[in-house]
Amino acid sequence: MSDSNFPTIGIVSGTGREGTALATRLAQAGYPVIIGSRTEERALQKARELAALLRNAGLDPTLSGATNAEMAEKAGVCVLSVPFPHVLESVRLLSFRPGTVVIDTTVPVAFEGRSARFVDTGGRSVAEQIQAAVSPGVHVATAFQTIPARILGDLDSPLDCDIFVCSDSPEAKRVTMDLVRPIPGLRPVDAGSLAEAGTIERMAVLAISMNLRYRVKSARFRVVGL
Numbered sequence: 001m002s003d004s005n006f007p008t009i010g011i012v013s014g015t016g017r018e019g020t021a022l023a024t025r026l027a028q029a030g031y032p033v034i035i036g037s038r039t040e041e042r043a044l045q046k047a048r049e050l051a052a053l054l055r056n057a058g059l060d061p062t063l064s065g066a067t068n069a070e071m072a073e074k075a076g077v078c079v080l081s082v083p084f085p086h087v088l089e090s091v092r093l094l095s096f097r098p099g100t101v102v103i104d105t106t107v108p109v110a111f112e113g114r115s116a117r118f119v120d121t122g123g124r125s126v127a128e129q130i131q132a133a134v135s136p137g138v139h140v141a142t143a144f145q146t147i148p149a150r151i152l153g154d155l156d157s158p159l160d161c162d163i164f165v166c167s168d169s170p171e172a173k174r175v176t177m178d179l180v181r182p183i184p185g186l187r188p189v190d191a192g193s194l195a196e197a198g199t200i201e202r203m204a205v206l207a208i209s210m211n212l213r214y215r216v217k218s219a220r221f222r223v224v225g226l
């Protein structure tokens with residue numbers, strides 16, 4: 001059952017690995033979740049599948065599916081879960097309502113065999129470029145880049161790590177940190193502005209590289225001393 005005090009969270013292209021993992025944990029924490037997709041049928045199918053899975057795990061999720069476009073008009077908080085090469089074009093196709101908080105999870109990474117490399121984003125973080133692409137009144141924050149979807153989506157795995165949150169908008173940062181807090185085992189950490197999100201994007205590539213090198217899918221970050 002969702003918590004009536006929690007906002008509805010839309011997940012843009014929530015049908016993939018990251019979107020499914022986020023929907024799982026957000027629904028577990030009590031958020032109503034709308035899974036978005038470029039095609040309605042894919043969104044509905046994923047929402048049905050995930051709801052059945054979570055019910056089998058003893059949860060009572062509030063999950064629905066919609067096209068990305070329809071979802072962007074409804075949800076006050078939208079999480080972007082689109083592969084890096086397509087995220088800017090996807091965002092430009094959507095009309096977020098003024099006041100929407102858009103949470104970006106994008107990692108600018110390219111894979112070459114068993115190694116991962118940071119893709120040069122031209123001196124501006126992906127998040128800054130997304131902020132420049134959305135309408136005035138829509139505020140971008142970043143979160144979840146540094147945690148692998150594999151562990152985030154596995155309800156049997158304790159998370160025990162930090163989620164770095166960046167934004168140029170104090171309100172979007174507050175909303176995003178509040179969204180992270182009810183997820184067991186995650187601690188939101190204020191990591192600064194959207195310019196500083198570039199460092200977090202690089203740290204995410206570092207985590208991916210370590211996962212590949214050590215042949216695990218669980219390397220992530222926790223800051224000590226905070």
Ligand SMILES: NC(=O)c1ccc[n+]([C@@H]2O[C@H](COP(=O)([O-])OP(=O)(O)OC[C@H]3O[C@@H](n4cnc5c(N)ncnc54)[C@H](OP(=O)(O)O)[C@@H]3O)[C@@H](O)[C@H]2O)c1
Nearest residue numbers: 013015016017018037038081082083084086106107148149
């Ligand atoms: N995987 C991870 O561990 C992880 C961790 C942290 C952050 N992230 C970030 O999360 C985002 C999604 O990663 P992912 O691993 O979930 O990717 P993914 O599974 O490969 O794709 C996610 C979804 O993106 C949509 N999509 C595919 N091709 C597209 C295109 N050409 N244009 C627009 N949309 C397209 C698809 O949804 P529809 O066909 O239904 O529209 C797909 O289900 C990335 O930015 C990634 O950096 C991933």
